[in-house]
């Protein structure tokens with residue numbers, strides 16, 4: 001089958017469109033014909049080798065962390081899906097590979113596709129919506145009336161996190177540049193800061209939750225936005241000891257992660273703020289709940305551009321610019 005294949009970490013020319021064997025079906029797997037695949041910054045980071053510590057893949061590797069498509073076959077242990085079902089998923093991190101004609105996934109990672117969405121729209125949702133869910137519902141336990149600051153509201157994660165936080169009943173502040181102000185307001189953001197003009201830390205204070213997806217400077221400045229007892233969640237690092245334990249990291253990796261996050265954990269503690277690093281996980285049950293929110297019109301996808309499969313490398317390059325408005329999607333191989 002056709003696929004976007006990574007042969008070696010860290011080299012631009014080691015990503016290529018080529019042929020790979022069709023995936024093998026395990027007992028509880030569904031085999032899905034890929035109709036569309038969402039692109040994430042994670043794809044390029046994996047290709048660059050940035051995730052070798054957390055995700056030790058064997059190469060060659062098919063990239064792709066989001067999929068929408070049709071079930072074509074099921075393993076003998078599959079209970080929830082049948083051939084012909086339209087589904088979507090963020091495959092388990094150990095079994096990525098949606099930039100291909102077919103992908104096999106455990107049914108536990110899969111949910112029925114929202115019937116109100118096209119395949120491309122559906123493929124834009126799973127990874128970022130699960131991230132927003134696991135941060136705001138899971139870690140923060142965000143409540144009606146609380147104040148949440150979501151960095152980079154016009155990005156893949158931001159566009160969904162704003163809508164989820166508004167649905168919960170929170171007051172939402174976000175940052176973006178002038179060109180995307182109307183977009184984030186249309187998603188429900190109450191306070192929008194143009195990060196090129198204004199300093200968010202000078203404008204916002206007394207917040208319950210911050211969702212950080214930017215670098216070290218934004219992370220540390222976020223402490224000033226939070227009230228004592230507040231929660232700082234970062235999806236862009238640094239990983240903390242709790243995460244190291246969660247992934248069963250060995251002693252050396254645990255020490256590395258402890259050291260990487262020592263500074264922010266110390267500064268947060270001094271202010272009575274909790275710090276947590278989140279690396280989202282595949283979860284078909286949570287994705288099913290997201291399906292309901294999408295079908296109810298609570299969450300709508302924001303798709304910036306759709307690339308044909310043969311232009312998959314261009315799609316990755318566009319996401320790497322960091323300027324996408326919402327999501328970038330690759331159509332399935334013709």
Ligand SMILES: NC(=O)c1ccc[n+]([C@@H]2O[C@H](COP(=O)([O-])OP(=O)(O)OC[C@H]3O[C@@H](n4cnc5c(N)ncnc54)[C@H](OP(=O)(O)O)[C@@H]3O)[C@@H](O)[C@H]2O)c1
Nearest residue numbers: 041131152154155156157177213235278279280322323324
């Ligand atoms: N740990 C996890 O589980 C997890 C999950 C998902 C994503 N992530 C990470 O989170 C980060 C964001 O992911 P994403 O998919 O949302 O990225 P994305 O869609 O590529 O983000 C692009 C958006 O970010 C905005 N932006 C860039 N710099 C900004 C700044 N300084 N202030 C405010 N907005 C800014 C851009 O708006 P302008 O064009 O207006 O600048 C653009 O709309 C990535 O590093 C990704 O790897 C982690």
